[in-house]
Amino acid sequence: MLNPLTSNTERMTTARDSSLRRRKRKKMQRQSESAEMIETDKKLCKNDYQITQWKSEAQQRVYSSKLLQALRQIRFRNAQNSGAGTIRETADRVLAVTAKGRTRWSRAILTNKLKLKFMKLNRKQRGLIATSRMKKPKMKLNMNMNMKKKNLPEVQRKTRVLGGLVPGCQKQRLPVVLEEATSYIPALEMQVKAMAALVELLSGGSSSGTGDLSQLNFSRPPPWL
Amino acid sequence: MSSRRSRSRQSAPTMISDDQINDLVSKLHQLLPEMRNRCSDKVSAARVLQETCSYIRSLHREVEDLSERLSELLDNTDSTQASIIRSLLMQ
Numbered sequence: 001m002l003n004p005l006t007s008n009t010e011r012m013t014t015a016r017d018s019s020l021r022r023r024k025r026k027k028m029q030r031q032s033e034s035a036e037m038i039e040t041d042k043k044l045c046k047n048d049y050q051i052t053q054w055k056s057e058a059q060q061r062v063y064s065s066k067l068l069q070a071l072r073q074i075r076f077r078n079a080q081n082s083g084a085g086t087i088r089e090t091a092d093r094v095l096a097v098t099a100k101g102r103t104r105w106s107r108a109i110l111t112n113k114l115k116l117k118f119m120k121l122n123r124k125q126r127g128l129i130a131t132s133r134m135k136k137p138k139m140k141l142n143m144n145m146n147m148k149k150k151n152l153p154e155v156q157r158k159t160r161v162l163g164g165l166v167p168g169c170q171k172q173r174l175p176v177v178l179e180e181a182t183s184y185i186p187a188l189e190m191q192v193k194a195m196a197a198l199v200e201l202l203s204g205g206s207s208s209g210t211g212d213l214s215q216l217n218f219s220r221p222p223p224w225l
Numbered sequence: 226m227s228s229r230r231s232r233s234r235q236s237a238p239t240m241i242s243d244d245q246i247n248d249l250v251s252k253l254h255q256l257l258p259e260m261r262n263r264c265s266d267k268v269s270a271a272r273v274l275q276e277t278c279s280y281i282r283s284l285h286r287e288v289e290d291l292s293e294r295l296s297e298l299l300d301n302t303d304s305t306q307a308s309i310i311r312s313l314l315m316q
Contacts, residue, residue, distance in 0.1 A: 071299065087292040087299075158274035165281045175241045178249035181277055185256050188284040195291040202298045 063098045064194045070094050092167075095191050103183045104176070108168020246270075253277055 070090045092109050099106035155174065162177050163169040169180045247268075254268045257276050 071295075085292075087296045088289055091288065091292060154271055155274065158271055158278065162274055162278050162281070165278060165285070173241075175246055175249055178246070178253055181281070182249065182253050182256060185253075185277070185281065185284070188281065188288070192284060192287050192291065195288065195295065199291055199294050199298065202295070 059098065060190050060194050063094060063190060064198060066097060067091060067094045067194065067198065091191060091195060095187055099183075099187065104169065104180050105167045105184050112167070 067090070070093070071087070074086065074090060096106035096109035159174050159177050160171070162181060163172050166177065166180050166184050169177050172180075250270050250273050251268050254273045257273070257280055259276060
């Protein structure tokens with residue numbers, strides 16, 4: 001399985017080459033480490049698998065190809081409207097799709113769009129439903145804080161902040177937030193790498209002329225499509 | 226700590242032990258970039274949560290910055306080059 005990957009890396013742009021080699025070495029180290037962890041703990045093995053998944057090059061290629069397709073669609077639909085915000089949203093959505101909905105944050109990202117649409121239609125009804133739903137978790141948190149006043153508020157505060165950062169984890173308990181963050185961070189890292197490579201690709205192509213683009217060898221369809 | 230909580234508060238399917246929480250915290254700790262170099266044994270949950278928050282914020286900022294650059298690039302490319310890129314991408 002590694003062979004087609006190595007032959008592909010040679011044909012990619014030079015901007016990606018050195019970073020890919022570095023990532024490959026890191027990935028093999030992490031894979032050996034995480035293989036041991038999978039044997040010992042069954043409940044957390046799902047998380048480990050996801051982490052190594054995110055760090056694999058194949059996953060990054062899947063993400064970048066889907067991102068390119070999505071960006072292309074945006075360009076064709078509204079040629080003038082694509083600001084940084086819409087690109088960010090697209091990138092997040094593609095990230096969530098790449099996650100295949102296995103994690104809470106990916107499902108939250110994907111359903112967020114639907115929620116916004118519905119909120120525009122029935123704002124009043126949505127507001128009522130949301131407030132009635134919020135009451136339950138609030139009561140839970142209050143009782144927890146009364147039990148142990150020393151450690152809980154600090155960790156609770158930080159859990160809330162972290163829950164606000166990771167999509168879909170607002171007002172969740174600590175283990176849930178930890179698990180989501182553990183899968184969200186490698187996904188974000190991969191997103192940053194893929195977008196940086198894409199930016200370099202586009203900026204490198206525009207500055208050095210059109211000749212370089214032909215070296216990219218996009219004519220051959222990628223093997224995973 | 227959580228045993229008291231679990232007996233009185235949490236329902237049966239959602240009981241989480243201290244060990245599992247410590248496991249998760251140490252895993253998250255390994256993911257963070259600053260912690261990797263030092264490889265410290267003691268992991269305080271509050272510290273890990275703090276570092277995680279700041280790390281996720283910085284990653285978000287990077288993504289926003291990259292998406293701004295991407296939008297500029299996609300808008301500024303010449304019409305000829307845009308068509309070339311488009312034709313390459315469509316294959």
